[in-house]
Amino acid sequence: MTSQPRAFFAVDLGSATTAAAVLGHVGGRLRLIAHTAAPASVDLDSMLIGLLAQVGRIDPEMFEELCAGDPPDIPTLVATWPRVVARTTPQRRIAVLAGSRRQRRRLEAAALRAGWLVVGGSADEDDPVALSRMVLSIETNAVLLGADHSPAGDEKRHLPDLAALVAAAAQSRPELTVVLAGGAAGYESVFAALADARSRHQPIVSSGVESGAGAFEAEPMAAESWEKAQTKLASPRTETDGEAATDEAVIDGEPPEETVAEPSDSQGPAADSLDAGQPEAEPRDAEETWAEVLVTVEPGAGEPVGAATERVAAADPADPATVDAQAAVALPFVAAEASPVFPHVLLAPDAEAGQPAGASLQQVLEGLRAFPNDSRLGVARSIASLAYVLDRSIETVEIGLQGGLWSRSEPFGEGHFTVVSSHACLADASFAPANPSEEAIDSVIAWSTAVLDRHKAMDRLNDLRLTPWGEADGEGAVFRVTAAKAAFARLIAAEPEMAANPMPELLIAAGGVFASAPPSVVALAMADLVRRHGVCHIAADGARLFGPLGVIEDESERRRLMANLADDILMPLGSLILPAGVRQGRSAGHMRLKGASSAAEIELHAGVIQVVDLPPGRAARADLDFRDAVRLGNRARHFSVDVGGGLGGLLVDLRDIPMRISDRPESRRAALEAWQRGMWPEVDE
Amino acid sequence: MSAVKPPAGREISPELARVAGRRVLVFSPTIRFRLGPGDRALVEPGDSVVPGMPIAERTPDAELIDVGRLDTPNGMPRKPAKGPSAADDKSLEPLWKEDRVEAAAASAMTRPPMAVRATPGSAPIRQDRRRAPVPGKWWVGGAERREKLSKGKPAVRVGGTLLFETHGRWRAAAGERHQIVESPVAGVVRDARNAVEVTIEVAGAAMPGAIAAGEPSRGYLDVPRLTDGELWASALDVGRAGAVVVAGSRISAQAISRARAMSIRGLIAGSVGEGELRDLEASELRQKASLAPSVPFGLIALDGHGRRPIATPILALLAAMAGREVAIVTDPPLLVFDVAEVPLPELPPDWIRVRSGVHAGREGRWLESAGFYRFRGGIHLDAAVVRFFDETDTTVIPVSDLERFVF
Structure with missing residues (x-):
């Protein structure tokens, strides 16, 4: 390495899609240079090489500027430039146990919002054998035993038995993480004997194959972590910007240490066994984390302070030269590392703590589930930073293979120096959920424009999960959008409190499922599901940068990057005008659209969505005169709003709020198809 | 050509490397038997097991x-x-x-x-x-x-x-x-915990599948003649009792019922529908509830749920193994060949198969990359020019719909 590069890679390792971008200093500020996305099976280094080669071909001068001199060969650049890496945490399952059904539902709600797959049972409803079956199932990664802060009689009498049941199960499965929430924390001493049992449990390594529990674990577990039996107290920490983190105080045992996943030669056969169920190219599992080398750069004279997470796919991680080369450069900020800590017994607040109720427990469970550089949580953090930078209320919907995220951030208070954020991360909001429930199938059928019976819908969803990039064109693309809408609908149904918020000023669609769909269709999907009156801009995270930028730990640094990149990373889809209370059956009124150089007058029709061509980068003022009073923020007949252009244009949605479509399948499909054809004429090709 | 261990990958072009590789064989995979409360392991880590052993x-x-x-x-x-x-x-x-x-x-x-x-x-x-x-x-x-x-x-x-x-x-x-669970494969026990699981490292090679259902089972491999890639349900007669039968592109509910009635040990197909899987699950539950359970029956779909014929290299491999003992394992979905040496079909390195989309199941050769290409619905995708083996014209296919075989 001869000089400090002026660029770095931002990589989002999703379950279905790998997205990579080059960010560099051009013209005095950080810019998005290029980005690409490919199925997760494609080798990352070859993607980056192709991306840099394109940059070099298209603009050699800028490429030289990024390299701060004569560019070396591209593979060397790929090996040496720093990377900010975010990755999707695989789905994990938690068993929720409580003394009463009431308590179980509260705990389940918090666990679901934290992104866990949840199975639950309560002592007043379920047999101890059934509860043990949930906890002992090898698919269960953690157990949440909870009670009120001061348990009432209905659950208090069951708690000793439940604590004994969970402790016994944890003795049989030392890899299990136990969370004691609320009043259940008083039974911590029941788990004290587990420390010895856990320290005895060691994965058996023979002939290069890791067996035991670890053989099927999705997460890397350093052997040392088994020996550090510890109980932690987790409590939420609220920051001024609305961000929250888990503050852990060690009660018993060693303080948490960083565990670094060392490259291991023994993973080959194990990977064979794990991948055996799927072709090589199928969605990436977390065992690839073993191939990750974490390079920590110590602060030194003349060197930027920080740590970089480097993923080396093709390079030999055991080669010191490779590692040294990667360590030679670093990012000017600290990125979260993929080194999850697995506490054995975690004490957590009860399901009512926090604002809104359950938020504190949600944070604890989220921290337990996700990688420190989890992409989905990174999106939520980035949105909070962006809301501060743009001084706007922002909502983001991110739909992926392992789940979905709905995040809202808005500046608050005097001077708007505080950002209030909330988010829900649901595993069930995957566009292709594993073992889809009847409700998930119903939601897909409800949004489908094609004739689907239940079995066919389930077959297509399961195939979509097996090959997320399969049949991405034609009917497959239509089904993909349908599945994404259904996933978003499940998010909305699960989070009525968030759905009750006012229309945000900016609505962002993120996630791989929206990446390949036409922009106008994505805009329509947003309009179909965000049924709140108001005016908003719609954009997409085209380069999938919110995840990687969200792993930057320093909030001020993240805001600085967002301020530089906001214009580059937001792909404008258009504006949405969504009035409520438009009377059906006759002309709704008129709209005059005045741009810088043109003006147009459009008649508004109730019950339809009208699209006005307004290209990206163009702003206009829309004067709306309704025949009757409608709600568009306020209740009035005349409105004047500023709108921005986008790839989908200006959408004036005069359909009902909430959306009313016929319950008859044929009529419903016809209505959905008519709206879709208006926005997606190519679908009939 | 035959394989006794994972062969080294052949050099392929960077464009072809973007096509998803499908691993046809895995060696010494680890399989799992889930246990629940009341269940116990009869083996210990390190024990060697042979087929049929409790x-x-x-x-x-x-x-x-x-x-x-x-x-x-x-x-x-x-x-x-x-x-x-x-x-x-x-x-x-x-x-x-x-x-x-x-x-x-x-x-x-x-x-x-x-x-x-x-x-x-x-x-x-x-x-x-x-x-x-x-x-x-x-x-x-x-x-x-x-x-x-x-x-x-x-x-x-x-x-x-x-x-x-x-x-x-x-x-x-x-x-x-109580019911005894017998090992369908030979191998070494890696983990055995009462009420939790038994995991076994299989000795030999196995073919990964996409979906498996039923119970782990074992039998001799029967590869009957397929008609247009399909097997008529009437072909599943009592003469095939004890066999694991290759059933063509898709398994029907009728074929499953008939196979179980004829004491057939398992079916292998390109795909199976969710409806058939639910029928089988309900049938399994009824069978378990009865006092006289029948022999274990398993099925494995190699590709998924949508109808697709079995890939010709895989069909060739199965034909070469016909008559030998194989096992169907459900967790993960595997067809296990106990033998360490498996005859592999000779394939050109540019041989590809369409795994999804309108051309699903067709096979041919990769010609060149087509760059970003506009497909139906106005979707732009990375594309490739391929020539199917039964055609002279070339076809442009999204790279994400293709797969190549990795042995």
Whole structure:
């Protein structure tokens, strides 16, 4: 390495899609240079090489500027430039146990919002054998035993038995993480004997194959972590910007240490066994984390302070030269590392703590589930930073293979120096959920424009999960959008409190499922599901940068990057005008659209969505005169709003709020198809 | 060509490398048998198993049993478990800690070795009884053991695993009926935990599938003649009893019912629908509930749910293995060949198959990359020019719809 590069890679390792971008200093500020996305099976280094080669071909001068001199060969650049890496945490399952059904539902709600797959049972409803079956199932990664802060009689009498049941199960499965929430924390001493049992449990390594529990674990577990039996107290920490983190105080045992996943030669056969169920190219599992080398750069004279997470796919991680080369450069900020800590017994607040109720427990469970550089949580953090930078209320919907995220951030208070954020991360909001429930199938059928019976819908969803990039064109693309809408609908149904918020000023669609769909269709999907009156801009995270930028730990640094990149990373889809209370059956009124150089007058029709061509980068003022009073923020007949252009244009949605479509399948499909054809004429090709 | 170990990958062009590789064979995979409360492992880590050897005993109708107090190995009643009170007073430990006590405790926590060919009720149980009661320990008892013997009724013996202890009394998940799980494969036991799982590292090679259902089973591989890639259900007759039959592109519900009735051990197909899987699951539950369970039956779909013919290289491999013993494993979905040497078909390195989309199932050769291409619906995707083996014209296909075979 001869000089400090002026660029770095931002990589989002999703379950279905790998997205990579080059960010560099051009013209005095950080810019998005290029980005690409490919199925997760494609080798990352070859993607980056192709991306840099394109940059070099298209603009050699800028490429030289990024390299701060004569560019070396591209593979060397790929090996040496720093990377900010975010990755999707695989789905994990938690068993929720409580003394009463009431308590179980509260705990389940918090666990679901934290992104866990949840199975639950309560002592007043379920047999101890059934509860043990949930906890002992090898698919269960953690157990949440909870009670009120001061348990009432209905659950208090069951708690000793439940604590004994969970402790016994944890003795049989030392890899299990136990969370004691609320009043259940008083039974911590029941788990004290587990420390010895856990320290005895060691994965058996023979002939290069890791067996035991670890053989099927999705997460890397350093052997040392088994020996550090510890109980932690987790409590939420609220920051001024609305961000929250888990503050852990060690009660018993060693303080948490960083565990670094060392490259291991023994993973080959194990990977064979794990991948055996799927072709090589199928969605990436977390065992690839073993191939990750974490390079920590110590602060030194003349060197930027920080740590970089480097993923080396093709390079030999055991080669010191490779590692040294990667360590030679670093990012000017600290990125979260993929080194999850697995506490054995975690004490957590009860399901009512926090604002809104359950938020504190949600944070604890989220921290337990996700990688420190989890992409989905990174999106939520980035949105909070962006809301501060743009001084706007922002909502983001991110739909992926392992789940979905709905995040809202808005500046608050005097001077708007505080950002209030909330988010829900649901595993069930995957566009292709594993073992889809009847409700998930119903939601897909409800949004489908094609004739689907239940079995066919389930077959297509399961195939979509097996090959997320399969049949991405034609009917497959239509089904993909349908599945994404259904996933978003499940998010909305699960989070009525968030759905009750006012229309945000900016609505962002993120996630791989929206990446390949036409922009106008994505805009329509947003309009179909965000049924709140108001005016908003719609954009997409085209380069999938919110995840990687969200792993930057320093909030001020993240805001600085967002301020530089906001214009580059937001792909404008258009504006949405969504009035409520438009009377059906006759002309709704008129709209005059005045741009810088043109003006147009459009008649508004109730019950339809009208699209006005307004290209990206163009702003206009829309004067709306309704025949009757409608709600568009306020209740009035005349409105004047500023709108921005986008790839989908200006959408004036005069359909009902909430959306009313016929319950008859044929009529419903016809209505959905008519709206879709208006926005997606190519679908009939 | 044959494989006794994973062959080194052949050099392919960077464009072709973007096509997803489908691994046709995996070597020494680890398979899992899930257990639940009341189930016990009959093997130990490190044990070698051969096909047909009992590896676990299930208790299908496990219910909660109040076992009562259980004696520790030295004959003294075990101290009741304490509730949520203060932690142990460490300062008192030196007063009663003795070497022999520690040694006894250590030996009690170490599981005694069990005979590999154990049968229920024999030596392992007697050895197990000498251990201190711990969660997951096998327990056998009856009404008289719990001092609840009622006159005039025959004593009912139940067996299962201990669940947990509260107030000095143990609870168990136990039942009267038990089923032996036999290993369908040869290999080495890697993990065996009562009520949790048994994992085995398979000796030999296996072919990964996309979906598996039913139970792990074993039989000789039967590759009948397929008509347009399909097998008529009427071809599944009693003459194929004991076979694992290659059933073509898709398995129908009728074929599954007929195969089970004819004591066929398993079906292999390109795809299977969710409806058929649900029918099979319901049938399995009915079968388990009956007092006379039938032979294990498993099915494996190699590609997914949408109808696709079995890939020709895979069909060629199956044909080469016809007549030999194979096993269907459900977790993960695998077709296991116990033999270490598997004959591999010769394939050109640019041979590709369409795995999804309108051309799903067709095979041909990769010609060149087509860059970003506009497909139906106005979707732009990375594309490739391919020539299907039964056509002279070329076709442009999204790269994400293609797969290449990796042996």
